[in-house]
Amino acid sequence: MTTGLVITIDGPAGTGKSSVSHRLAQRLGMEFLDTGAMYRAAALLALEAELSPDGGPVLAAAVQRHPPVFDWTCSPPRLTMDGRDVSERIREADVTSIVSRVAACPEVRRQMVVWQRSAAASHPWLVTEGRDQGSVVFPDAALRIYLDAAPQVRARRRAEQLRAGGRHADEAEILRGILERDRIDSHRSEGPLRIPDGAERVDTSELDLEGVVERLERLARARLGDRLPRTEAASRP
Ligand code: DC
Numbered sequence: 531m532t533t534g535l536v537i538t539i540d541g542p543a544g545t546g547k548s549s550v551s552h553r554l555a556q557r558l559g560m561e562f563l564d565t566g567a568m569y570r571a572a573a574l575l576a577l578e579a580e581l582s583p584d585g586g587p588v589l590a591a592a593v594q595r596h597p598p599v600f601d602w603t604c605s606p607p608r609l610t611m612d613g614r615d616v617s618e619r620i621r622e623a624d625v626t627s628i629v630s631r632v633a634a635c636p637e638v639r640r641q642m643v644v645w646q647r648s649a650a651a652s653h654p655w656l657v658t659e660g661r662d663q664g665s666v667v668f669p670d671a672a673l674r675i676y677l678d679a680a681p682q683v684r685a686r687r688r689a690e691q692l693r694a695g696g697r698h699a700d701e702a703e704i705l706r707g708i709l710e711r712d713r714i715d716s717h718r719s720e721g722p723l724r725i726p727d728g729a730e731r732v733d734t735s736e737l738d739l740e741g742v743v744e745r746l747e748r749l750a751r752a753r754l755g756d757r758l759p760r761t762e763a764a765s766r767p
Contacts, residue, residue, distance in 0.1 A: 533654060534650075534654025534655055534656075535560075535654070535655060535656075535671075535672040535754065535757055535758070536650055536654075536656050536657075536658060536668045536671040536672060537554070537558075537560070537656070537657045537658070537671060537672060537673045537674075537675065537750060538658055538659070538660075538663035538664035538667075538668050538671045538673070538674045538675065538726070538729075539551045539554075539657065539658070539659040539660075539663070539675045539676075539677060539746075540659070540660060540661055540662065540663050540664050540665070540674075540675070540676050540677070540723070540725075540726060540729070541661075541676050541677035541678055541723075542661075542678065542679075542684065542708070542711075542712050542715070542723060543684060543688075543708050543711055543712070543715075544679065544681075544683075544684025544685065544687050544688050544708055545677040545678060545679050545684060545734055546677070546687065546734060546739055546742060547566075547659045547660075547677055548564050548566070548606075548659060549739055550659075550677065550734075550739065550742050550743055550746065551564070551657050551658075551659040552564075552605075552606045552657075553739075553743045554657055554743055554746050554747060554750070555656075555657035556605070557743065557747050557761070558655075558657070558747065558750060558758055558759065558761065559655070559758070559759040559760070559761035560655040560656060560657050560758075560759060561602065561607075561653045561655060561656050561657070562605075562606050562607065562656070562657050562658075562659075563600075563607075563646065563649050563650075563653070563656055563657070563658040563659070564606065564607075564609075564659060564660075565642065565646055565658060565659065565660035565661075565663060565667075566629075566659070566660055566661075567598065567609045567617070567620060568598045568609075568642050568645065568646075569629055569632055569633040569638075569642065570620035570621070570625050570626075570629050571598035571609055571611050571616055571620055572589065572593045572598070572629075572632050572633075572638055572642075573620070573625045573628050573629040573631075573632040574611070574616055574619060574620050574625050575589075575592055575593060575596055575611065576589055576592075576628065576632055577624060577625065577628070579592055583628040583629075583631040583632045583635075584631050584634075584635065585635070586635035586636060586637040586638060587637050589632065589635060589637070589638055590635065590637035590638045590640075590641050593638060593641055594641060596611055596612055597611075597645070598610075598611055598616075598645075599611070600649070601615075602653065626707070627707070629711075630710070630711045630714040630715055631714065633661075633714075633715065633718070634714055634715075634718040634720075636719065636720040639662075639720050639721050640720075643662075643666065643667050643721075646658065646660075646663070646667050647667065647668075650668065655759050661715055661721065661722075661723040662721035662722075662723070663726075664676070664726030664729050665721070665724055665726040665727070666721045667721075669726070669727075672753075672754055672757065673730070673749070673750055673753055673754060674726045674728060674729040674730065675729060675730050675731075675732060675746060675749070676725045676726065676729045676730070676731045676732070677732055677734055677742070678731060678732070678733050678734065678735075679733060679734045679735045680735050681705060681708055681709055681712070682705065683734075683735045684708055685701050685702075685704045685705035685708055686701060688704050688708070689701045689704050692704075730749060732745060732746065732749075
């Protein structure tokens with residue numbers, strides 16, 4: 531009998547990974563882990579404690595004292611730090627602008643990997659998204675997916691997202707930020723962004739959110755079939 535299963539979804543910024551992963555998890559009756567949020571919490575901590583975003587050992591020690599904690603009773607799980615809900619705060623521009631540097635610190639990454647594996651131990655039916663989930667954290671995951679899209683498409687999506695939230699968005703500036711984050715995320719020594727071995731690469735440039743979710747759900751059901759949890763939707767004739 532299957533007692534759990536991990537699906538990893540990796541890829542660069544702006545491919546819609548978080549929304550796609552959360553919806554896919556809901557459709558499959560699984561839980562959802564947003565590992566980018568954990569790095570964002572570490573970046574927020576660096577800002578608030580006035581620590582260098584590149585200061586690996588010092589920052590990692592601070593992160594251990596103020597760990598990111600998910601509230602799994604919410605869907606998607608909300609993220610807290612020292613009991614404070616930081617789910618929205620970690621999406622702000624000041625956090626976004628330094629998070630790649632924080633995520634490049636090997637000491638911080640090692641701690642996050644430990645917490646991510648322990649999240650999977652307590653939440654064994656897990657769709658987890660990030661940059662290194664299929665390559666480093668869960669190389670034996672039942673299904674590994676790599677979402678991709680042209681940088682210009684990713685920048686346009688981010689700009690639309692910001693505008694929908696009533697915020698100002700300069701698409702050219704967003705594109706520069708995306709390319710810079712891609713560069714740092716792909717070239718760091720530990721857990722660089724890459725297509726995991728055996729991963730299914732899905733180009734989302736021509737698809738909307740619903741189209742991507744549909745495609746991944748079909749892929750998961752075809753590949754994993756009765757290893758997936760039984761959901762109402764799956765058992766409908
Ligand atoms: O997906 P996101 O934009 O929330 O990710 C924030 C940053 O964290 C981004 O620079 C990539 C990095 N990250 C990472 O290095 N490894 C992960 N597993 C998840 C995110």
